[in-house]
Amino acid sequence: xxxxxxxxxxxxxxxxxxxxxxxxxxxxxxxxxxxxxxxxxxxxxxxxxxxxxxxxxxxxxxxxxxxxxxxxxxxxxxxxxxxxxxxxxxxxxxxxxxxxxxxxxxxxxxxxxxxxxxxxxxxxxxxxxxxxxxxxxxxxxxxxxxxxxxxxxxxxxxxxxxxxxxxxxxxxxxxxxxxxxxxxxxxxxxxxxxxxxxxxxxxxxxxxxxxxxxxxxxxxxxxxxxxxxxxxxxxxxxxxxxxxxxxxxxxxxxxxxxxxxxxxxxxxxxxxxxxxxxxxxxxxxxxxxxxxxxxxxxxxxxxxxxxxxxxxxxxxxxxxxxxxx
Amino acid sequence: xxxxxxxxxxxxxxxxxxxxxxxxxxxxxxxxxxxxxxxxxxxxxxxxxxxxxxxxxxxxxxxxxxxxxxxxxxxxxxxxxxxxxxxxxxxx
Amino acid sequence: xxxxxxxxxxxxxxxxxxxxxxxxxxxxxxxxxxxxxxxxxxxxxxxxxxxxxxxxxxxxxxxxxxxxxxxxxxxxxxxxxxxxxxxxxxxxxxxxxxx
Numbered sequence: 001x002x003x004x005x006x007x008x009x010x011x012x013x014x015x016x017x018x019x020x021x022x023x024x025x026x027x028x029x030x031x032x033x034x035x036x037x038x039x040x041x042x043x044x045x046x047x048x049x050x051x052x053x054x055x056x057x058x059x060x061x062x063x064x065x066x067x068x069x070x071x072x073x074x075x076x077x078x079x080x081x082x083x084x085x086x087x088x089x090x091x092x093x094x095x096x097x098x099x100x101x102x103x104x105x106x107x108x109x110x111x112x113x114x115x116x117x118x119x120x121x122x123x124x125x126x127x128x129x130x131x132x133x134x135x136x137x138x139x140x141x142x143x144x145x146x147x148x149x150x151x152x153x154x155x156x157x158x159x160x161x162x163x164x165x166x167x168x169x170x171x172x173x174x175x176x177x178x179x180x181x182x183x184x185x186x187x188x189x190x191x192x193x194x195x196x197x198x199x200x201x202x203x204x205x206x207x208x209x210x211x212x213x214x215x216x217x218x219x220x221x222x223x224x225x226x227x228x229x230x231x232x233x234x235x236x237x238x239x240x241x242x243x244x245x246x247x248x249x250x251x252x253x254x255x256x257x258x259x260x261x262x263x264x265x266x267x268x269x270x271x272x273x274x275x276x277x278x279x280x281x282x283x284x285x286x287x288x289x290x291x292x293x294x295x296x297x298x299x300x301x302x303x304x305x306x307x308x309x310x311x312x313x314x315x316x317x318x319x320x321x322x323x324x325x
Numbered sequence: 326x327x328x329x330x331x332x333x334x335x336x337x338x339x340x341x342x343x344x345x346x347x348x349x350x351x352x353x354x355x356x357x358x359x360x361x362x363x364x365x366x367x368x369x370x371x372x373x374x375x376x377x378x379x380x381x382x383x384x385x386x387x388x389x390x391x392x393x394x395x396x397x398x399x400x401x402x403x404x405x406x407x408x409x410x411x412x413x414x415x416x417x
Numbered sequence: 418x419x420x421x422x423x424x425x426x427x428x429x430x431x432x433x434x435x436x437x438x439x440x441x442x443x444x445x446x447x448x449x450x451x452x453x454x455x456x457x458x459x460x461x462x463x464x465x466x467x468x469x470x471x472x473x474x475x476x477x478x479x480x481x482x483x484x485x486x487x488x489x490x491x492x493x494x495x496x497x498x499x500x501x502x503x504x505x506x507x508x509x510x511x512x513x514x515x516x
Contacts, residue, residue: 007331014338025349033406037348037357040398044361044368045341047387051375056383063387068394072401079405196504199400202497209490210393217386224383234390237397244397244404314401326418326474329426336433340440347443347452353511355449355502359456362498363443366460366491367436370467373484377471385483392487396494403501407509 015049032081036074043067057155060217060226064233069310072240076314148288151295152223159227160295164284167228168269171302174309175266182318195246203245210238218303222292228299232306239311254319258308265305269298330378337367337374358402365395425473432466435459448514449506453499460495464488 022045026038043066050059142154142162149157159167214235221227249258272294273284280287286294312319344367347360369388376384435458442455468488472481 004328004331007328007335011331011335011338014335014342018338018342022345033354034348034351034357037361040361041345041348041364044364044391044395047391048338048368048371048375051372051384051387054379056381056387060383060387060390063391063394067391068398071398075398075401075406196501198497198500199404202396202400202493205493206393206396213390213393217390220386226386230390234393237394241397241400244400326422329429333429333433337436340436344440344443353449353506355506355511356452359449359452359502360443362495363439363456363459366464366495369487369491370432370436370464373467373471373487377474382480382483385480385487389483389487389490392490392494396490396498399494399498400501403498403505407505 012052015045015052018045019049032078036071036078039074040067040071043070057153057227060230064217064230069233069237069240069314072237073314076316080316149291149295151221151292153221153226156221156227156295160298161284161286161291164269164298165273167298167302168266168273168284170229171266171269171305174306174313175262178262178309178312181313181316199245203241203247206241207238210234210241214238214303214307218299221299222295228302229306231299232303233310235303235307236310236314239307240314243311243315249319258312258319261304261308262312263305265298265302268301272298327378330374334371334374334378337371341367354402354407358399358407362395362399365391421473425470428466428470428473432463432470435463435466439463449511450503450513453503457495457499461492464491 019042022038022042026035026042029035029038043062047059047062047067050056050062139154142158145162146152146154146157149161151157151161214231217226217234218228218231219226221231248254276285277283341364344360344363348357351357369392372384372388372391376382376388439455439457439459442458443452446452446455465488468484472484475481475484
């Protein structure tokens with residue numbers, strides 16, 4: 001038993017030190033690409049940390065959103081930035097060098113921005129240490145009301161019933177991000193240079209698998225780890241893969257049908273919220289007998305919207321615009 | 326048996342730490358990305374081993390999604406980030 | 418420990434050796450192509466052996482199926498991506514290592 005706890009201690013210690021090291025390197029690396037790869041590795045290690053903390057739900061969310069699509073989005077943004085710099089005659093590396101020289105010349109601003117962050121870290125640390133080690137938080141309250149929530153997974157019950165407005169606002173944030181990109185991005189999206197038969201085959205094999213896993217995560221969310229965000233992210237990954245393999249939405253679907261898919265999650269959420277408000281006088285208070293059905297509808301539409309939004313974020317510009325060849 | 330699994334997990338994590346040097350060294354972007362790929366595969370193995378130790382089948386799901394999405398990230402790298410314009414740096 | 422336990426330990430150890438080989442290769446090999454070769458050893462054989470070792474300990478056929486599915490997925494993705502990286506490296510003119 002002694003050896004076992006020592007081993008677990010070593011593993012957790014290694015993960016903890018690794019996380020701090022990766023975070024430090026990712027923040028202070030002058031080369032943007034290297035920082036992105038380090039950030040991807042950070043996301044992967046963070047997943048392992050969540051698993052060690054016995055939080056598989058958070059681990060799954062971290063994999064689906066943090067480690068998976070964020071990496072692809074960052075790499076794609078990096079490529080766009082580099083092309084932008086190349087057009088202006090200034091390489092990324094040069095610019096980085098200039099920037100890092102400027103940085104080293106102004107340590108005062110470094111410390112000015114570091115001070116509130118350090119204060120915040122000290123405050124948070126103090127707060128965590130003040131917590132009673134045996135606090136149960138709200139978990140008993142959740143467990144008591146789980147029957148009325150319509151699902152048997154406490155995490156889903158919290159996210160889509162007890163605190164459903166959290167999820168509502170998260171979807172709204174995603175949609176706002178996309179609206180921002182669509183408003184600012186004036187250049188047409190990049191057409192994939194050459195079509196590759198191997199990539200085409202990979203996309204054809206992986207896409208059905210991604211669809212299946214997405215549906216599975218949506219379904220399993222009612223009683224185990226899973227849920228709309230994870231399912232939407234996996235479905236969005238299918239979209240990203242198809243975009244990368246050179247597939248595009250047919251123009252007939254890229255206009256109104258796409259926009260309807262993008263907003264269906266948020267608008268269903270808001271419609272349900274308003275209906276519940278009129279019916280029961282409280283925002284998003286589901287009647288226990290229908291809670292299961294309502295959560296199912298909300299999650300399904302949210303999954304579709306999240307997937308469409310993520311894929312559209314990756315594409316960058318509006319798909320109904322003509323493409324640069 | 327549990328101890329053995331955990332020793333393996335620790336060994337694989339040490340492997341990961343060593344592989345990180347390749348991210349720092351480069352020299353080409355592909356070298357850094359390959360280290361991240363190795364990181365992903367090793368993490369899948371670690372997740373499966375931890376799933377066995379803790380008896381949670383949910384970790385299999387996590388490992389599966391992990392494998393699926395790291396493939397998408399790698400494709401995004403090859404198709405988008407590693408394009409022609411970096412040529413000068415790579416072919417020295 | 419039963420016979421299947423011993424076999425499982427053997428497979429898991431062999432898998433760990435391939436992961437070590439992959440990491441050493443990634444660190445020590447001289448160019449992109451050879452490092453790619455080292456990387457895929459960990460992807461394909463290393464994970465494969467660990468999956469076999471764990472599958473012998475699995476409680477149900479469903480979880481054996483899931484384990485094998487994960488391995489097949491990594492095989493498929495790993496080999497396709499290696500191909501893409503190697504092709505792109507050739508196109509970009511990354512030099513091959515010569516003795």
